[in-house]
Amino acid sequence: MLRNYTIGATLLLSASLAFAAEAGRVVFVTGQTQVGGRAAVLDAAVQEGDDLTTGADGYIYVKTVDSGFLILRPNSKARVVAYQIDQRNPGNTRVKLELSQGVARAISGHGVKQARQNFRFNTPVAAIGVRGTDFVVYTDSQTSRVQVMSGGVVMSPFSDSCVASGVGPCEGRASRELFAGQAGLLLQVQRGQQTPQLLNNPALAPDQSEKPRADEPVGKVTQAAVLAPAQVNLDPRRSDLSLDALRPAGQSTGNNGVDSALPPPVVVTPPVVEPPVVTPPVVVEPPPPAPLPPKAQEVFWGRWTSVAGAAVMPAAIKNNNVETPIFVGDYAIARSNGATLVMPTEGTVAFNLANSEAYVQKPGAAQMRAVVDTGKLSINFVDRSFTTDLGISSGADKYDISGRGVVDYKGVMSNSASSATQIRGFLSGPNVEEAAYIFKNTTYPNTTVIGATSWKR
Secondary structure (H helix, E strand, O other): OHHHHHHHHHHHHHHHOOOOOEEEEEEEEEOOEEEOOEEOOOOOEEEOOOEEEEOOOOEEEEEEOOOOEEEEOOOOEEEEEEEEOOOOOHHHOEEEEEEEEEEEEEEOOHHHHHOHHHEEEEOOOEEEEEOOOEEEEEEOOOEEEEEEEEOEEEEEEOEOOEOOOOOOOOOOOOOEEEEOOOOOOEEEEEOOOOOOEEEOOHHHOHHHHOOOOOOOOOOOOOOOOOOOHHHOOOOOOOOOOOHHHHOOOOOOEEOOOEEOOOOOOEEEOOOEEEOOOOOOOOOOOOOOOOOOOOOOOOEEEEEOOEEOOEEOOOHHHHOOOEOOOEEEOOEEEEEEOOOOEOOOOOOEEEEEEEEEEEEEEOOOOOOEEEEEEEEEEEEEOOOOEEEEEEEEEEOOEEEEEEEEEEEOOOOEEEOOOOOOEEEEEEEEEOOOOEEEEEEEEOOOOOOEEEEEEEEEO
């Protein structure tokens, strides 16, 4: 008898600790991704202590052992510090996640909902606790922002009373709450701030830093507006939810899988028993989110000298609605007053040429219009440097122009005035989505090439 009791106790203990080592499984992965230092693959186990990283095209969806989700978007780094779910005694549950860079979304599972006081989501500058929730976080080493899709969060900057090594939410005078009913708002903490800021600026939302995929769950406005996290279908091997997946907890099936709660068979004369027809539940895919309006332009360039008798200067510069313009050759460039800039501290970003203009000047001849056929611009945010290459043509003449320089902490691009290609420009945007520069090149004998370029990520 004692032996049977011991075996039973051991089995119960093993069951309560079954989730101690494994935090979840990868249910979707694409692009450059890693889990625990290895290339992420479908159905890979995510263990406590594992680091998760994504490259510029990488996404990882992890379904946690308590049916929640951790979603990592591109250019992100996260770590599962602890994920221990004790269903028998929620007071023993410990869940701690860290996001050191990029954008992540966390959807609470049932274990977290039962022990919200033991959940912590850390960034380099702040601690986030939950009120039973679905939220998205953006962070770099200096700034963190959180937006709530459902439920609520409490956010606190790190301080003597809120340390990164702690467990559970930090609450007090330095903390601030945000709930899903506060549509369009987000909380932001910057390094050194004593309390979070409540912002109403859609351009700073985490979704604007790294876009969600179309198959990412849509945040619910009310609890009835969308399936609960445990019912979100992110398993690529499953095309639909089964009947059992949607059956209320504790309700059993009988009669070879026919729902026992359905009406009994209908008996007619002559007596014929027709089995009830069970219609599988219909899963309605939420419509894709409406596209956001294009971000307003913040960097402007134009000629301050006339071309064919007419000057070509943007109204923003003419009307002095910009910071102090910079001049190179016949061109001026400026950034609008109040332009938003959040400078990353890591990574290298390649930009795409969006707009350009160029002219070629030779002695004794009028300026000739040229075309920028190809362009490359790369910015290294670690050492704050840039490199660029342009392929320009004017009639039968071809010009290959390259340059490099530095980017200061205000996002101003420049290089030496004695360079063969003199460059001046600006970066702009909460995640540096926009860049532009003007240039003057004297590489080719008796030829000066001048112009301007605009770039987008």
